[in-house]
Amino acid sequence: MAVPSISFLILVFVAAILFNLSSAPRWRQFVLLVTNVYFLSTFVHAPAELIPYVGFLGLGFALVHMVRRGVPTIAYAASIAVLLFSFFWLKKYTFLPSAIFIGSPYLLVGMSYVFFRVMHLLIDARYPEDAYRLTIVDYVNYTLNFTSVTSGPIQRYEEYFRMTTSEAWGLGPLDIGVGLERILIGLCKIMVLAVFVGIVQQRLAYHLTPDSGMLDRVGTVMGLTALYPIYLYFNFSGYTDFVIGAGRFFRIKLPENFDRPFTATSFIDYWNRWHMSLSNWLKSYVYTPLVTSLARHVRNPDLLPYMSAVGLFATFFLIGAWHGRTANFLFFGLLNGAGVALNQGYRIVMMKRLGRKGYAALGNSGWYSFICRGLTFTWVAFTLLWFWSDWTELGRFAAMLGPVAIAAGWGSLVIVAAIALHVLMRIRDRSLAPEWRDRPVLNSRYVRTAWMSVMLLCVLVVQGVMDAGPPGIVYKDF
Amino acid sequence: MLKRDFLLLPLIAIGTMLILIVPAEWAFRTAYPAVLADACIAKTPLHPYAHGLANCTSYLKASEGPWAANRYNACGYRTPEGCGLKPVGSLRVAVVGSSTGAGYAVRYEDTMSARAARALSKRCGRPVEFQNLGVPGEQSRKLARRSTEALSLVPDALLVVISPFDFELTADLRADDPAERTAKKSPVRRMKAAISSSRMLYMGSYFLLRDDGSYLPIYLRSGSNPDFMRVPMPPRWQDALHAFDVAMAKVARQAREHGVPVTLLFVPQRAEAAMASSHMHQAGFDPQQLPRMLRAIAARNGVAFADMLPEIPPQTPSATIFYPVNGHINAEGHALASKALLRRMTAPGKFMDKCLAPAPGLVGR
Numbered sequence: 001m002a003v004p005s006i007s008f009l010i011l012v013f014v015a016a017i018l019f020n021l022s023s024a025p026r027w028r029q030f031v032l033l034v035t036n037v038y039f040l041s042t043f044v045h046a047p048a049e050l051i052p053y054v055g056f057l058g059l060g061f062a063l064v065h066m067v068r069r070g071v072p073t074i075a076y077a078a079s080i081a082v083l084l085f086s087f088f089w090l091k092k093y094t095f096l097p098s099a100i101f102i103g104s105p106y107l108l109v110g111m112s113y114v115f116f117r118v119m120h121l122l123i124d125a126r127y128p129e130d131a132y133r134l135t136i137v138d139y140v141n142y143t144l145n146f147t148s149v150t151s152g153p154i155q156r157y158e159e160y161f162r163m164t165t166s167e168a169w170g171l172g173p174l175d176i177g178v179g180l181e182r183i184l185i186g187l188c189k190i191m192v193l194a195v196f197v198g199i200v201q202q203r204l205a206y207h208l209t210p211d212s213g214m215l216d217r218v219g220t221v222m223g224l225t226a227l228y229p230i231y232l233y234f235n236f237s238g239y240t241d242f243v244i245g246a247g248r249f250f251r252i253k254l255p256e257n258f259d260r261p262f263t264a265t266s267f268i269d270y271w272n273r274w275h276m277s278l279s280n281w282l283k284s285y286v287y288t289p290l291v292t293s294l295a296r297h298v299r300n301p302d303l304l305p306y307m308s309a310v311g312l313f314a315t316f317f318l319i320g321a322w323h324g325r326t327a328n329f330l331f332f333g334l335l336n337g338a339g340v341a342l343n344q345g346y347r348i349v350m351m352k353r354l355g356r357k358g359y360a361a362l363g364n365s366g367w368y369s370f371i372c373r374g375l376t377f378t379w380v381a382f383t384l385l386w387f388w389s390d391w392t393e394l395g396r397f398a399a400m401l402g403p404v405a406i407a408a409g410w411g412s413l414v415i416v417a418a419i420a421l422h423v424l425m426r427i428r429d430r431s432l433a434p435e436w437r438d439r440p441v442l443n444s445r446y447v448r449t450a451w452m453s454v455m456l457l458c459v460l461v462v463q464g465v466m467d468a469g470p471p472g473i474v475y476k477d478f
Numbered sequence: 479m480l481k482r483d484f485l486l487l488p489l490i491a492i493g494t495m496l497i498l499i500v501p502a503e504w505a506f507r508t509a510y511p512a513v514l515a516d517a518c519i520a521k522t523p524l525h526p527y528a529h530g531l532a533n534c535t536s537y538l539k540a541s542e543g544p545w546a547a548n549r550y551n552a553c554g555y556r557t558p559e560g561c562g563l564k565p566v567g568s569l570r571v572a573v574v575g576s577s578t579g580a581g582y583a584v585r586y587e588d589t590m591s592a593r594a595a596r597a598l599s600k601r602c603g604r605p606v607e608f609q610n611l612g613v614p615g616e617q618s619r620k621l622a623r624r625s626t627e628a629l630s631l632v633p634d635a636l637l638v639v640i641s642p643f644d645f646e647l648t649a650d651l652r653a654d655d656p657a658e659r660t661a662k663k664s665p666v667r668r669m670k671a672a673i674s675s676s677r678m679l680y681m682g683s684y685f686l687l688r689d690d691g692s693y694l695p696i697y698l699r700s701g702s703n704p705d706f707m708r709v710p711m712p713p714r715w716q717d718a719l720h721a722f723d724v725a726m727a728k729v730a731r732q733a734r735e736h737g738v739p740v741t742l743l744f745v746p747q748r749a750e751a752a753m754a755s756s757h758m759h760q761a762g763f764d765p766q767q768l769p770r771m772l773r774a775i776a777a778r779n780g781v782a783f784a785d786m787l788p789e790i791p792p793q794t795p796s797a798t799i800f801y802p803v804n805g806h807i808n809a810e811g812h813a814l815a816s817k818a819l820l821r822r823m824t825a826p827g828k829f830m831d832k833c834l835a836p837a838p839g840l841v842g843r
Contacts, residue, residue: 173479174479199686199696202692203691205691446486449490449494450490457494457495465679466696
């Protein structure tokens, strides 16, 4: 069952009606459990394909409870290692010998996101005094939450537990409206905006020939580079909007994954705004422990600030490498790690030169932010070349485009991106300016309802035109 | 939220959609009219299968193309010439096939039949007429029956026009697919069908997908539609080709008994043409697969084979030779199809022997 899809929406609405028939916690847990298991079962052709998945979940549950009861540090470390190995083995990472992999087909949908949830439970199990109740039903409903199992967002267990017990959201008419609005925004981003951007990028690649003129080639460099991050943003943030809206009907507040990432003025800031649930998870469970450990071992106090750069490199290399098992994604990880590490190094140097206040003043100046936005977007777009393409295809493009067009294209992209982002930010600010009864007019429920109708119509028209089914969510493959 | 919002908000939603849909749909229907069903094709007691009505005239138009008049002669064939006795000294070619062969939504003078007739008349130095028995919606399993009717015209050549649509039209192919049977009944599919009859959607497809860079990736992702190009060819298509092989064997045998040479003309589907003429190659798809297999079927049955694909110049945008959404070849496409046909028919063989020989005596029904 694809997310998003009409069948998924039907499942959400039917399950939500059943879920809200009673406020009894056991009833709601039961409905969620049945829905979660049913959703997962739609991805398999035979029950046997579920065995490795169920085995991984069972292993995780057993390890979490074992650690919660108290184990020596070596056993704790071993349990983390076992879980990691199981994940790498099931995902068939290429650094493991292929002879040990399972030959028959088995379910892997959402495995990465399930892994993050289980690992977070396992790591936090070391501190049982902070632990919330974790029955098998709680565990299954949390790890397999059908609204977010395929592509996140990654929610902490404590938040999920509070949402499903004491701090459940209300579900009045306004909440239903907001939930529907969020679903429509998601559908519009995935099925309209991402589709259009994808079409334009495909057209550019299709029409590129060795005979294209210099202006065409510069335009193609800019387009091929810039359009994919925009496509990915609409595709993935649209999915997030969709599932957050769906989660609302179950009174669950899923964490946000995006905060206008292209308005970031540095690569570090970008990763604070893009796939936030993943970067927050890695910061908590990789970056912070790593930097803390490194700081303990560094004797020279002048080197201490640079440990954060080392920690950032390792963390964001892992983020990049997590996306795929091939050399392309390892290189993508390398670029990400190098990007944040260099960014951090730059910050450290600038703070030494200008002082904290001077550096903050520089960051607040309009022209500096303007250029940094363009540079950040261009770097993001550059790293993503290895996300949607490979060395062979990139080599083919490079040969057809030539070094001059490539350099000119990327240089122009910095300026064009900076201008476009500046304009979009101004439009957004201006559009929220008109007010009625002390609230922005565009935020009024009447305007938003009309806008929802427009979005629904766009979705129906574009999907009617495409007639090829909804596009797949890129992040479902990770 | 106020009590009036429970009424007001749904009204705003419905009102917004109506304000957008109604004028847009009206504007597109006015600017891009279409008549897709041929009123002159029907089943009659004389012809219990779809057949042209005698002495009938209809007008067809694809939304993205011009008006085309369909004039049917006394036998119900889309042909300006009569279908009685062949005029002395003339040559007659009978054409069977579906909408492509019939010249769907293309003015008769622009069709491959008319173009080939003019060219052959010049080449042979005497009138050559094409009696067009092509019928929109014709299924390839009716080939033998239609060919029997065609051979009763005492033609000097029989032309069978085939395209990937014709295999898709084979009832067995679709009916045997359980997924297709279920999908046809599904309310989602019915809703999609209702929505896709919108002219706004139709022209949206036209503007969005007329460029091959947009069209090809979407088409290749559209489920089982591109299966005839998929490598290896799925079993359902192999079965359909086997059924066609059996049908062609019957046609070839009948034609041999009448001493009539047969030519099988392949007209590609739009994506096939786009891939064949462009530098874009998609792994797992081969646009030459179907014509290659049809060529083998033709050879096995002693039938000449003409292929339109090689006639398409490199880098030709497919929207210049096809109606992009409708999918049929347009006038320029028919020009290329007639080129392929002429290349084959003017090669040494029975038909050219007749073409270059002195005019025979009075023959016909």
